[in-house]
Amino acid sequence: MRFPKWPQGLSLISGPVEATVSPGPLGFFGTDLLALRPVLSVEIGQRVAAGSPLFHDRKRPWIVAASPVSGVVSRLDPGPRRSIAALEITPEGEEAIEFDLAGAGTREGLIELMIGSGLWPFIRARPFGKVADPATHPEALFITATEGFDGAPDPDAVIAACGDWFWRGVRALPVLTGGATYLCHRPGLDLPALPDVTARAFAGGLGLAGAHIHELHPVAHGGMVWQIGWQEVIALGHLLETGRIWQQRVVAVSGPAVTRPGLVAVKPGSRLHHIADGRLADVPLRLLAGSRETGLATPFLAPGMRQVTALAHHGASMRAGRLHRLLTPLAAPFIPNFWDEQASPPGVLPVPLLRALGSGDVEAARRLGVLGLVEEDIAGLNAHLGNGENGGLDYRTLLRQTLDELEAVA
Amino acid sequence: MRRGILRDDLPALAGLLVPALWLAGQDSWFAPRLLFCVGLVLAWQLVFALVRGQGMGLHGVVSGVLIALFVPAAAPFWQLAIGISFGLVLGEAVFGGRGRNFVQPVVLTLAFLAFSFADHSWRDGVELPLTSALPALGLLVATGQVRLPVLLGLAVSIVALALPIAPDLLKPGPASGALLLALLFLTADPVTSGATPAGRILCGLLAGALMVLFSTGGPAFGALVFATLLASIFTPLIDHMVAAVHTWLMQRRARRLRNV
Numbered sequence: 001m002r003f004p005k006w007p008q009g010l011s012l013i014s015g016p017v018e019a020t021v022s023p024g025p026l027g028f029f030g031t032d033l034l035a036l037r038p039v040l041s042v043e044i045g046q047r048v049a050a051g052s053p054l055f056h057d058r059k060r061p062w063i064v065a066a067s068p069v070s071g072v073v074s075r076l077d078p079g080p081r082r083s084i085a086a087l088e089i090t091p092e093g094e095e096a097i098e099f100d101l102a103g104a105g106t107r108e109g110l111i112e113l114m115i116g117s118g119l120w121p122f123i124r125a126r127p128f129g130k131v132a133d134p135a136t137h138p139e140a141l142f143i144t145a146t147e148g149f150d151g152a153p154d155p156d157a158v159i160a161a162c163g164d165w166f167w168r169g170v171r172a173l174p175v176l177t178g179g180a181t182y183l184c185h186r187p188g189l190d191l192p193a194l195p196d197v198t199a200r201a202f203a204g205g206l207g208l209a210g211a212h213i214h215e216l217h218p219v220a221h222g223g224m225v226w227q228i229g230w231q232e233v234i235a236l237g238h239l240l241e242t243g244r245i246w247q248q249r250v251v252a253v254s255g256p257a258v259t260r261p262g263l264v265a266v267k268p269g270s271r272l273h274h275i276a277d278g279r280l281a282d283v284p285l286r287l288l289a290g291s292r293e294t295g296l297a298t299p300f301l302a303p304g305m306r307q308v309t310a311l312a313h314h315g316a317s318m319r320a321g322r323l324h325r326l327l328t329p330l331a332a333p334f335i336p337n338f339w340d341e342q343a344s345p346p347g348v349l350p351v352p353l354l355r356a357l358g359s360g361d362v363e364a365a366r367r368l369g370v371l372g373l374v375e376e377d378i379a380g381l382n383a384h385l386g387n388g389e390n391g392g393l394d395y396r397t398l399l400r401q402t403l404d405e406l407e408a409v410a
Numbered sequence: 411m412r413r414g415i416l417r418d419d420l421p422a423l424a425g426l427l428v429p430a431l432w433l434a435g436q437d438s439w440f441a442p443r444l445l446f447c448v449g450l451v452l453a454w455q456l457v458f459a460l461v462r463g464q465g466m467g468l469h470g471v472v473s474g475v476l477i478a479l480f481v482p483a484a485a486p487f488w489q490l491a492i493g494i495s496f497g498l499v500l501g502e503a504v505f506g507g508r509g510r511n512f513v514q515p516v517v518l519t520l521a522f523l524a525f526s527f528a529d530h531s532w533r534d535g536v537e538l539p540l541t542s543a544l545p546a547l548g549l550l551v552a553t554g555q556v557r558l559p560v561l562l563g564l565a566v567s568i569v570a571l572a573l574p575i576a577p578d579l580l581k582p583g584p585a586s587g588a589l590l591l592a593l594l595f596l597t598a599d600p601v602t603s604g605a606t607p608a609g610r611i612l613c614g615l616l617a618g619a620l621m622v623l624f625s626t627g628g629p630a631f632g633a634l635v636f637a638t639l640l641a642s643i644f645t646p647l648i649d650h651m652v653a654a655v656h657t658w659l660m661q662r663r664a665r666r667l668r669n670v
Contacts, residue, residue, distance in 0.1 A: 139668060216667065217667055217668055218660070218663065218664040218667060218668070219664075220660060220664065221657075221660060221661045221664045222664065222668075222670075223664070223668050223670070325465055326456075326459060326465050326466065327415075327465055327466065327467065327468060328465040328467075329464060329465045329466060329467050329507060329508075329509075330463075330464045330465050331464075332413075332467075332509065333506070333507070333508075333509030333510050334509065335413075335418065335508065335509045335600055335601055336557075336600045336601070336605055337413070337417075337418070337553075337554040337555060337600060338554030338555075338557060339417075339553075339554040340413065340554070347660060349605070349606050349607075349652075349653055349656055351605035351606065352605055352606065352649065352653050355605070367653070367654075367657045368653060368656075368657065369657075369660060384413065385413055386413055386414075392413070
């Protein structure tokens with residue numbers, strides 16, 4: 001319980017990037033990508049090079065997962081309904097696939113290159129927040145070089161450390177769209193000359209792609225845009241510069257149970273405990289891939305995650321009694337409160353929207369602008385309302401159900 | 411600051427502490443009445459929580475204290491019991507508890523009592539100094555429960571209408587503390603006073619205008635209770651219209667920004 005604070009700027013993590021090597025296998029889960037029906041390209045014991053495909057989706061062949069390292073597939077567990085429950089790669093050797101960059105100047109060539117190197121699933125389309133269908137043409141493309149949650153890595157610091165790769169990626173992306181390409185960055189970023197790209201600075205609280213899209217090209221009432229995060233743009237630039245995939249991601253380690261917050265360069269799929277090694281306080285804690293608001297309790301760094309949050313773990317003994325159960329309303333309705341509504345995404349009326357989500361009124365939610373939102377946009381609001389714990393509703397799940405229903409009738 | 415008892419229920423109770431202590435000094439039956447009201451409210455909430463297999467919040471304590479504060483000292487307990495049972499059950503519990511209701515249960519209780527039992531002065535309000543309600547004002551605004559747009563709408567319409575119609579309303583009277591408490595806890599209740607920024611202003615304007623209108627024919631406290639009841643019935647309609655206008659504005663804005 002903290003005193004009410006006025007929403008202020010974010011506290012991002014910057015400073016030198018430490019390289020760590022994760023001992024042991026890297027892990028990937030089939031559930032990381034939404035509703036995936038994988039078709040495997042590898043089998044257990046097979047050697048893979050960095051950038052070689054591991055599996056692709058049956059219905060959407062443009063969703064390809066590529067191995068981030070060279071090594072041996074050391075574990076491959078089947079899951080229910082032909083999914084993959086666990087896939088682990090033990091790093092070994094230095095082989096990497098050399099991609100053919102000849103066609104990267106055209107839309108088809110760049111799409112083929114990004115699909116082949118496993119970068120395509122990081123382009124998300126709005127509405128609905130699913131992996132973009134390369135056959136469609138977005139009205140605009142948003143490159144997000146800002147962060148929306150406390151404890152995320154400072155994009156400016158990492159972009160500066162990665163040299164020219166980020167700008168190489170930014171210059172390559174406008175061929176994907178016939179419309180505008182927006183680079184949304186923090187104020188004060190040093191911009192080189194960027195033809196075909198419109199750069200916009202967003203301060204403080206407007207760090208999420210949803211806020212930028214609402215500001216520049218809203219899709220809540222028609223239209224479709226694509227979005228891509230800044231680390232994937234660095235990865236694309238690296239690929240275009242060297243012909244090999246970028247085998248790293250820069251991750252911020254932060255949170256209340258971290259003694260030494262900082263930036264770490266790790267391989268995607270590293271164990272969270274290895275990433276945070278040597279930085280944790282000696283207390284019971286839990287590690288999340290993602291921020292306090294969006295975090296997933298997975299053992300491995302999920303694709304697209306840029307931060308690891310360590311929260312102090314409080315025992316459940318206080319909360320298990322009959323009296324507590326009696327005093328905690330189940331599926332508690334949203335009681336409007338000024339401080340909660342400050343965390344609302346821009347352009348929506350938070351109370352009617354949350355009531356529509358809570359009661360499953362899909363049509364009202366559509367009128368109130370739910371098509372412009374994905375889970376991360378209401379994660380801050382949801383965290384204020386208890387993140388689905390302690391009797392409250394989990395509005396992120398409700399939002400996803402609402403979007404799925406709207407997509408089914410679209 | 412997160413949702414919970416510490417933010418939502420305890421500050422409201424703390425705001426009622428000064429008026430309750432003041433009344434306890436004036437009226438020797440206040441303490442038993444307080445226990446009776448709170449006990450009955452919690453009993454009804456417990457019944458519904460057990461029947462539904464759900465938990466209940468602690469906000470019923472605030473409702474009970476408010477009822478005990480606002481009824482006249484001579485109110486018989488059997489009348490209170492009928493009033494509370496009607497107001498709490500039909501105003502809140504049947505809809506699924508606080509947050510799903512559309513009228514304030516305390517308002518419904520007071521309105522029911524004033525309609526049903528004419529032998530007591532339910533509409534006069536208790537005598538409370540204005541200063542005793544100031545802690546509640548600070549606490550409720552600071553914890554985000556009372557919204558400034560509602561208070562603004564109320565102030566504007568009360569002052570603008572009372573000057574020509576009922577100038578006596580603006581003079582501080584013996585019941586002005588009770589009036590301010592009722593404005594804060596009943597008229598500006600976060601659940602029933604509008605869910606959209608513009609809807610809150612309109613709701614405040616409507617409640618204030620109705621209060622001035624009703625106060626020409628009776629005491630100000632009773633006028634406020636009935637004005638709040640009527641305004642809260644219209645509030646969902648106001649919110650619906652505000653949301654429709656918001657959708658229309660957003661669609662127009664989207665067309666302009668997307669150039670279609």
